[in-house]
Amino acid sequence: AQKVTQAQTEISVVEKEDVTLDCVYETRDTTYYLFWYKQPPSGELVFLIRRNSFDEQNEISGRYSWNFQKSTSSFNFTITASQVVDSAVYFCALSDPLIYNQGGKLIFGQGTELSVKP
Amino acid sequence: NAGVMQNPRHLVRRRGQEARLRCSPMKGHSHVYWYRQLPEEGLKFMVYLQKENIIDESGMPKERFSAEFPKEGPSILRIQQVVRGDSAAYFCASSPPENSRIGEAFFGQGTRLTVV
Numbered sequence: 001a002q003k004v005t006q007a008q009t010e011i012s013v014v015e016k017e018d019v020t021l022d023c024v025y026e027t028r029d030t031t032y033y034l035f036w037y038k039q040p041p042s043g044e045l046v047f048l049i050r051r052n053s054f055d056e057q058n059e060i061s062g063r064y065s066w067n068f069q070k071s072t073s074s075f076n077f078t079i080t081a082s083q084v085v086d087s088a089v090y091f092c093a094l095s096d097p098l099i100y101n102q103g104g105k106l107i108f109g110q111g112t113e114l115s116v117k118p
Numbered sequence: 119n120a121g122v123m124q125n126p127r128h129l130v131r132r133r134g135q136e137a138r139l140r141c142s143p144m145k146g147h148s149h150v151y152w153y154r155q156l157p158e159e160g161l162k163f164m165v166y167l168q169k170e171n172i173i174d175e176s177g178m179p180k181e182r183f184s185a186e187f188p189k190e191g192p193s194i195l196r197i198q199q200v201v202r203g204d205s206a207a208y209f210c211a212s213s214p215p216e217n218s219r220i221g222e223a224f225f226g227q228g229t230r231l232t233v234v
Contacts, residue, residue: 104223108160
């Protein structure tokens with residue numbers, strides 16, 4: 001069965017600290033996509049990254065970086081030098097078997113609420 | 119190119135009334151997905167539609183909920199005889215038809231339904 005686990009329910013850090021949000025997934029598919037979304041207090045979903053299962057290169061975008069390890073089925077997200085504006089709930093998601101849909105059917109983790117204090 | 123548009127952003131209904139949530143996909147997108155986010159929870163898939171067809175409704179409650187995506191106009195998620203437990207944020211996503219862009223899905227800003 002497809003499953004996404006975000007074991008950290010809440011994380012609290014002080015501004016400028018680095019923080020890593022964990023994501024572990026289960027899938028039987030060989031081709032799949034992994035996503036991270038940010039949900040700020042205003043409630044909308046902000047797309048952060050999509051990663052193809054064949055691309056295991058780590059990615060960096062500004063203060064954000066992602067570590068995809070297929071061997072451990074993990075797709076962790078690190079924020080460097082965190083800021084108060086990073087406070088939000090962060091969701092990791094996995095695409096449902098792509099044969100059945102165009103990639104929009106996602107399985108979401110429960111989310112990690114990140115609180116960055118000044 | 120406007121993003122996925124959902125309206126209304128906020129909807130208040132009394133118990134027993136009907137709620138209609140609208141989703142206009144991105145231009146050129148022919149696949150629509152609805153999700154529900156209950157308080158303090160992650161998003162749960164409800165239904166996947168293409169124009170005039172329901173492809174996967176495995177996440178839809180068996181009663182009172184229905185969805186459509188007509189040939190013209192937005193996709194509609196309809197909840198009849200709402201109950202307090204239906205209070206949630208409902209998100210819509212759309213994706214393009216081309217296989218080469220499989221895996222792209224864009225979310226709307228959500229509709230927050232409150233049942234009083």
